[in-house]
Amino acid sequence: MTTIENTTRTDLQFFPVAGYIGAEVDGIDLRDPLTEDQSKALIKGLHHYKVLFFRDQQIDHAQQIAFSRNFGRVTASHPYDDEAPTEFPEILKVDNRDYERKFGVKAASYTNEWHTDVTALVNPPAVTILRADVAPVRGGDTSWTNLAAAYEGLPESLKELVDGLRAEHSFGGRHPIFKSDSTYGAKVNKAPLISEHPVVRVHPVTGERILFVQPGFTNRIVGYSRRQSDAILDLLFDEVSKASYTVRFRWLPGSIAVWDNRATAHLAPGDINHLDVARTLYRTTIEGDIPVGVDGRPSVSISGEQFIGS
Template sequence: MTVIDDRPGVATGFEIAPIAGYIGAEISGVDLAGELDEATATRLRQALLDHKVLFFRDQPLDHAAQIRFSRHFGKVTPAHPYDYNAPEGYPEILEVDSRKYAARGGARKYSYANFWHTDVSALVNPPAVTFLRSELVPDVGGDTTWTNLAAAYANLPDSLKTFVDGLRAEHRFGGRQKRWEAGSDAEQNVTTKPIVTEHPVVRVHPETGERGLFVTPGFTSRILGVSPAQSDRILDLLFEEVTNPAYTVRVRWQNNSIGVWDNRITAHLAPADLDHLDVVRVLYRTTVEGDVPVGVDGEPSRSVVGSAFHGAD
């Protein structure tokens, strides 16, 4: 089903084409490089709440235009809590460039995190929205997959919902296991500047009121208040739910594509099918400042180590 917004008073109509049963839509008929009128920006923000992930094609933006577009959704943050050498003059841009991974002397990689995760959920206020712009992508492979955490929660049995509603979990980089090479920049960062937060297992979305399973293998390390063995079993159960293919959408990148996702109610999986290929993949990420998650009981997340991550006014 394609929805065309041609209502009177809307300065710029655009089409919304859902692309999976629970999550995702492609948007056409809007030029993100130009100045968006407020009516269009409002409709895009609502589309994001409705579909969780939006995908735009044929949008040849530069860094400045990407940052300008991101600001329609909130305060744009620095590139990452750990400074990953943003492009000069654009501290908001995180480069996802396979050539730079190779230059570091490690195994060739194509993403900072090719495991299921919600962006930087180790923070007490993880980013609200993430934007990823493709500049150079391979002809084959390199897809990204997203999952709808609200759908994962909604389809649990009522008895299990009641159980997880009251749980809290610890989030840290790597989750239950180390995911970085010895001596790497990542190891240095998480060792010398750890970021750890206790979040509700079920997060209430601040705008829609939806409840979502706020746990992922990439960051969630343990369930609080239970034994390690019990924690592992609970997390295994929840990880299986949030990564259920029924709740996902997989998108094929093309040059000059832009993906936008609600980081408060989704998780995503970067590609793992490129390491054996001699190809280049270059994308650029921006994020906007998030709120502190709140659980079903109304209690907010609690920072154990690290500070909140703020954007500029």
């Protein structure tokens, strides 16, 4: 058990669950508004552990949105979502029963590859909050990886190379899971979101260097041939997905995960795609900043606008 030191006392306790990433949080009821001290402690804990887990939190959409506001401005549900509840436009429903209709393939999520949420945007979300409503009795776990640790694990010569690289991010990365003629594919083709990000971004709060690439969105290294780009990305993706940097979470009804989307990637489950089970979660995201590289250069949008919260 770890207590994150703060200027004033809170009853929050953080229980680290893996060597590089993740902590379960106890001593809080998310049905109630957070105090200023609780909010500060959670934000500090989030930056330290990268992903926080909460159990037995029976909250509704309005309470999830209220809790999310402790981390910043809450965005609309998703750039391509047109099915959010009318009264709660910030809520994205993540339901495995919807994906065959949307994507044209049977899947438990948008992608079964490691990804950082919506890095096709020039300002990807800073924080993501995901709440489980219906969870299968087996399978359906989510994993997260620490992208700061992944960068630190690189040899110095490779750090010197990637510190100066830029990469293009788009929906689906090199190998989109959704079919081009699916409902989702049509939305992506009609209003493409494409951004160029530094391969290594500097975290705006912690100052850590983050290996900001992942298979779900990163499609090429700028200025390299496809073959050269693929070789570099394959190497970096192997580092991002190294098991020692990860943590795995079993969803139960009332479980909540909050992660620093600037410093992590996560892996949606692929083990229930073939099963006749239900898995329903609800997501909110926090408006992000525009990433900045080691050289001080910010990301640029190739197609699409910033995603602003309220």
